[in-house]
Amino acid sequence: MDHAKLQLALQRAEENCRAHGARLTEKRKHILQLLLQSDTPLSAYELATRYHDTFSDTIPAMSVYRMLDFLVTETLAHKLNSANKYVACAHITCNHQHEVPQFLICDRCQSVKEIGISHAIIGALEISVKKAGYVLTQPQIELHCLCDRCAQAA
Amino acid sequence: MDHAKLQLALQRAEENCRAHGARLTEKRKHILQLLLQSDTPLSAYELATRYHDTFSDTIPAMSVYRMLDFLVTETLAHKLNSANKYVACAHITCNHQHEVPQFLICDRCQSVKEIGISHAIIGALEISVKKAGYVLTQPQIELHCLCDRCAQAA
DNA sequence: CCTTTAAAGATATGATATATCATTATTTAA
DNA sequence: TTAAATAATGATATATCATATCTTTAAAGG
Numbered sequence: 001m002d003h004a005k006l007q008l009a010l011q012r013a014e015e016n017c018r019a020h021g022a023r024l025t026e027k028r029k030h031i032l033q034l035l036l037q038s039d040t041p042l043s044a045y046e047l048a049t050r051y052h053d054t055f056s057d058t059i060p061a062m063s064v065y066r067m068l069d070f071l072v073t074e075t076l077a078h079k080l081n082s083a084n085k086y087v088a089c090a091h092i093t094c095n096h097q098h099e100v101p102q103f104l105i106c107d108r109c110q111s112v113k114e115i116g117i118s119h120a121i122i123g124a125l126e127i128s129v130k131k132a133g134y135v136l137t138q139p140q141i142e143l144h145c146l147c148d149r150c151a152q153a154a
Numbered sequence: 155m156d157h158a159k160l161q162l163a164l165q166r167a168e169e170n171c172r173a174h175g176a177r178l179t180e181k182r183k184h185i186l187q188l189l190l191q192s193d194t195p196l197s198a199y200e201l202a203t204r205y206h207d208t209f210s211d212t213i214p215a216m217s218v219y220r221m222l223d224f225l226v227t228e229t230l231a232h233k234l235n236s237a238n239k240y241v242a243c244a245h246i247t248c249n250h251q252h253e254v255p256q257f258l259i260c261d262r263c264q265s266v267k268e269i270g271i272s273h274a275i276i277g278a279l280e281i282s283v284k285k286a287g288y289v290l291t292q293p294q295i296e297l298h299c300l301c302d303r304c305a306q307a308a
Numbered sequence: 309c310c311t312t313t314a315a316a317g318a319t320a321t322g323a324t325a326t327a328t329c330a331t332t333a334t335t336t337a338a
Numbered sequence: 339t340t341a342a343a344t345a346a347t348g349a350t351a352t353a354t355c356a357t358a359t360c361t362t363t364a365a366a367g368g
Contacts, residue, residue, distance in 0.1 A: 023314080023315080023365085025315070025316090025364095027315090027316075028315095043354080043355070044355075044356080045354070045355075059316090059317090060316080060317060060318065060319095061355090061356090062316085062317075062318080062319090062356095062357090063315085063316055063317065065355095065356070065357085066315080066316075067315095067316090070315095081235070081236035081237075081296075082235035082236050082296070083235075084324095084354085084355060084356090102282070104283060104286055104288040106288065107291060107292075113286050113287070113288065115282065115286050117282075118278065118282060120278055121275060121278045121279060121282070124272065124274055124275045124278070125275060125297070128256070128269060128271075128272060128275070129258055129297060129299060132258055132267050132269050133267070133301060133302045134258040134260065134267065134297075134299035134300065134301050134302065135299055135300045135301075135302070135305045136297060136298075136299050137261060137298055137299055137300055138261075138298045139297065140298075141295055141297075142235075142236070142296075143279070143283060143288075143290060143293065143295075144290075144291055144292045144294075145283060145288035145289055145290050145291055146288065146289045146291055147287060147288050147289075148287045148288065148289065151289045177334085177345080177346080179333095179346070179347090181346090181347080182346095197323080197324070198324075198325080199323070199324075213347090213348090214347080214348060214349065214350095215324090215325090216325095216326090216347085216348075216349080216350090217346085217347055217348065219324095219325070219326085220346080220347075221346095221347095224346095238323085238324060238325090238355095
């Protein structure tokens with residue numbers, strides 16, 4: 001991610017937070033920056049290490065978890081439950097409403113692509129869920145894939 | 155799960171394994187039995203504890219992981235990646251081909267329902283995955299829900 | 309400014325998972 | 339039938355992910 005894009009994302013994140021009184025502190029912002037700059041999802045402990053390397057300041061893993069909780073609550077980041085890692089939301093700078101996210105995770109190079117789930121799929125999914133006697137609460141789909149590059153290499 | 159159903163499932167599991175030379179040892183069978191008897195998904199360590207309680211024999215967590223790997227490979231069990239727990243496959247006694255599983259997980263009572271994904275959904279999913287430049291490798295969807303009972307209670 | 313509340317630090321510990329080497333059991337084939 | 343090969347399991351250590359709890363620091367609001 002280039003510098004201009006990064007700055008824009010951080011600025012938008014700040015605006016979004018300020019708009020409803022959430023505090024994007026320096027440290028939270030730094031964690032978000034590390035996520036934005038990473039090509040792959042990162043664990044809380046990996047973020048603690050990068051924080052130290054990048055900002056010459058140590059941060060307890062505990063605190064990273066709390067900051068991640070904050071970012072996830074603000075929809076500035078997502079947790080990949082199947083990988084126990086975190087990614088920046090791909091739509092921080094978009095204006096459109098945040099959709100149900102679908103994550104494509106390359107099991108070889110760990111790249112992640114966040115796309116919106118089509119309404120058709122969500123609808124069909126909800127019907128089958130309802131039929132089975134359940135109610136969707138946190139719809140988020142994580143699919144383990146190979147990206148085209150890795151698929152060719154393999 | 156009643157006794158007759160359990161026995162049938164274990165018998166079918168044995169037949170399926172024997173059919174292609176996989177060895178469903180006593181211990182692996184016991185782990186499968188514990189999964190079949192459980193109302194909720196279990197972690198490897200929970201299985202080790204139940205194994206001890208049920209069969210009066212201790213088993214290292216290591217070994218449980220290996221047996222789970224075996225059961226998952228044989229499609230006799232599934233790993234819920236978002237919960238880090240394991241469930242028996244709901245289709246051991248069915249004759250039909252094993253489909254792409256979709257798991258509905260109640261976040262309150264932990265009940266899990268395994269259903270097959272409709273072809274329409276799989277197709278739509280594969281198209282969107284392909285468009286995004288990925289290839290599905292291990293399609294399995296885990297949705298976090300409330301079961302109707304818990305939804306009413308809440 | 310002082311009080312209240314939010315954020316972050318520190319320490320301990322629990323829970324999930326993998327690596328590796330040793331031992332036992334089963335199969336295969338001379 | 340027994341020796342060699344392979345598969346399964348045991349044992350130990352350690353990595354990795356996560357939460358509980360108490361303390362300290364910083365910010366917001368009267």
